[in-house]
Amino acid sequence: MNSTRSSSNLDNATLSIFESTRTSTIISVIYMVVTVVNLVGNGLSMWLLLFRTFPKTPSIIFMINLTFTDLSLGVALPFQIAYQLQGYDWNLGPNMCSFLTVMFFTNMYCSILTMMAISIDRYLGIVRPMSFRETRKRKSMAIISCLFMWGLVLSVLWPMMTTDLTFDIPELGITTCFDVLKKNMLPSITAWAAFLFCMFFVLFFFPFCITTFCYIRVIKQLAKDSKTAQKVRAIRLAVLVLLVFTVCFAPNNFLLLVHTILRLYYQKSVYTAYKLSLCFSCVNSCLDPFIYYLGSKDFRQKLRQIMGWRSVSSTESKQEHRDILYSMHCVYEGQQSKNGHIDATQNY
Incomplete structure (x- = not known):
């Protein structure tokens, strides 16, 4: 994002960015790879989550929400590729321009909030299994949480939806989309500060x-x-989620904050x-199916069936037996929900 010195002139540093074909080519290639992996991986995931995974636990509901946002990004990226090329x-x-930009950022922030919701569901199911024991109540809360996420993100991004994000650059004979933001997009510096605070x-x-x-x-x-097997999957899931935050989301959000402050002041x-x-923030949409694989036992089994893999290895069969014994232990300790299992634990 760049502020302008006048309605028709940009500084030389900004103009040089738009004249650089190397940067636009690199970005286009990354977007192409992400688009293919996104649509294939998340298309399969959505099919499995909607039609092959039962029951629809809170974690599955959150995963469906996450997959929907990823597929929305996959549909929007080809327009961005054409723009870059x-x-x-x-x-x-x-x-x-406004619609696709909002869709782009909605994917990022809905993904962040959904991953947070999945982590909270895991926490309640494993660390505090007596909380929200009723499955029906937890499902309702999951659906309400998804609607709240979308409402929160769209309300924060409202300035982007109501502003012309295109900008004419006569010097180069091009019209940019979101690459140059006008200072009058928001009425004051205070409004800009509030906007950045909410996003970051x-x-x-x-x-x-x-x-x-x-x-x-x-x-x-x-x-x-x-x-042991459950612990390993839990650790892998945690590492993968934190990796997505660190590699995909953190650089973009920190640089957005730094860049806007530098431009304004x-x-x-x-x-x-x-x-x-x-560009790299979009890679998260390719990694989310791996989160589903590590986070849902039913998803793993259905994927193995579709791919023609062995349903379970001998090691995992032994682990299934230990899981059953563990569930019986949970019943004895009075930690189970009314339907006889702890949802989030089973999803591992």
Whole structure:
């Protein structure tokens, strides 16, 4: 994002970014790979989650929500690829620009909030199994949580939905989409500060802290029992989620904050780095199916059946037996829900 010195002139540093074919080519290639992997992986995941995975536990509901946001990004990326290959020249009009930009950022922040929700569900099911014991109540809360996530994200991104995000650059004969934001997009510096605060702290940093806390507690709790395979999957899941936050989400959000402050107050820019980080943020949509594989036992089994793999290995069969014994132990201790199992634990 870059502020302008006038309605028709940009500084030389900004113009050089749009003249660089190397950066746009790298971004286009990454987007192409992400689009293919996204649509194939998440298309299969959505089919499995909707039609082959039962019952629809809270974790499965959150995974469906996450898959939907990923597929939305996969549909939007081809337009971004065309824009990059045409040399940052947008020719689909301001409304389409605003719509696709909001879709792009909605995927990022809904993914962050959904991963937080999944981590909270794991935490409640494993660390505090007596909380929210009724499956029906937990399902209702999961659906309400998904609707709340979308409402929160769209309310924060409202300025993008109501603003013309295109910008004409006569010097280069192009019209950019979202690459140059006008200062009058928001009425004051205070409004810009509130906008950035909500994007960085409410939609990224706070969920990141909650997710980290929940998975650390889950790993500690699982370390107390002897189910080695379950602990390994839990650790892999936690590492993968934190990796997505660290590699995909953190650089983009930190650079967005730094870049906007530099442009508003010091007339400096780190936009090239931000543009690349925005590109890498899309990689999260390719990693989410692996989160489902590690996070849902039923999803793993259905995927093995579809791919023609062995349903379970001998080692995993033994683990299934230990899981049953563990569930019987939970019943004896009075830690089970009314339907006779702990949902989040079984999902591992």
